[in-house]
Amino acid sequence: MFHLGWFVGSGYGIQSWKGTWSGVGEKEWMKPDLYIDMAKSLERAGFDYMMFEDGLLVPDTYGGSMRTYLKGPLEAPRNDPTALIGILGHHTSRIGLIPTMSTSFYPPFMAARMIATLDHLCDGRAGANLVTSSNHGAAKNFGMEMHYEHDMRYRMAGEWIDLVTQLLESWDEDALVYDKSEGIFADHTKVHHIDFEGEFFKSRGPLNTPPGPQRTPVICQAGGSPAGRDFAAAHADTIVCVPLGLEAMKEYRADISRRMIAHGRDPHDCKVLYLVNPVLADTQGAAEELYEMKWAQRQSDAFLEQALSTMSYFSGIDFSQFDLDEPMPDLTGKVNGHQSSMARYAKDGANKTLRELALGQDVVESIKLVGTPESVAETMGEAMDFVGGDGFLMANDIDRRSVASIADGLVPALRKRGLVRGEYEHEHFKDNLKAF
């Protein structure tokens, strides 16, 4: 069996507002209703988790302007996903819920408190997708001129998670005694100062929120650079990634396993999920046609500008300055943003013009899945057999129809083959993730 997650790639932001199946997306995007419907559908389908992307800026990297980002919209606006998780937890009972948190900008004490609070609200189903944030624009929102250097961000993240964990562990499991006869609510000898002093952070503790049912959350991570992979191997319970093709997927899992062993961990304790965008229809021909149609829609100037804006946002390099009909210039050593994305652009861009590279960027997925639920389920099973990975992360555009096509179309076909769970084994997120 393998695990399933859903990457809510626009975070708690605009999902769908002008597509054929958007409903009233432009009116309801700030409300929780679409996400509640989605969480219930994915829980019915036995998904391990929903993971919410997040960012902390309105970008202006492309052309030095916010125009393309707000017009799209792209990467903004974003509401705070932690607030949404609290509501989703109340409407569901088993699915794991992961908001993104920036280790560069979220003070560890506030993060630990938020995580503990969410885990209470979700009855032991809270996670945290730890990102280091990549854009100078986000750093400027926190009073800095420039963001911290790439590898230093990961060093800070390592200390951040140590401190957050110590704060969450600052209450012993039996600290809350509720002794009505003696009038003792909590035993102060079981709640501890931590007196943490690191290279970047300092905190006395204890946390003023007792830890939730899981005590520490499910840690999710997506860093693709050597520093990012190493941080993930040391701390993550699940990794989300997009290596392209079966061989690269297999290599990624093997690399994470090696790094985990070096950190003294059992490789089975971290589930590596690969990002995919299944295109599903009643017949193979109809699915292929749908795929071709989506592809054709991308071959426009508007899409080209969007793709270049996204590349600029990820890398921190303004791609509007380059000639579209020349190869991408060599930017080695100039990137403080996502180094793995930059490496992919360089690899994909070999023998292509920048225009061709950008127009190919939207279909970033580990394997192409196009067909009927039956044929796609078959392919997914074969892929996992070959790769030895732990599952898939759906990254489809979100509207109620697309969610139904996965939850009520693809998942039954996967269940028929015994590839995914028929029901949840446990109450808490971490236990379900580690159940197989």
Ligand SMILES: Cc1cc2nc3c(=O)[nH]c(=O)nc-3n(C[C@H](O)[C@H](O)[C@H](O)COP(=O)(O)O)c2cc1C
């Ligand atoms: C599936 C997936 C989801 C991600 N979600 C976020 C996110 O919500 N916020 C963010 O700032 N970065 C996000 N990232 C970026 C990663 O955290 C990381 O910065 C990126 O993969 C580059 O890592 P590297 O610098 O180690 O190569 C995501 C990456 C992937 C592959």
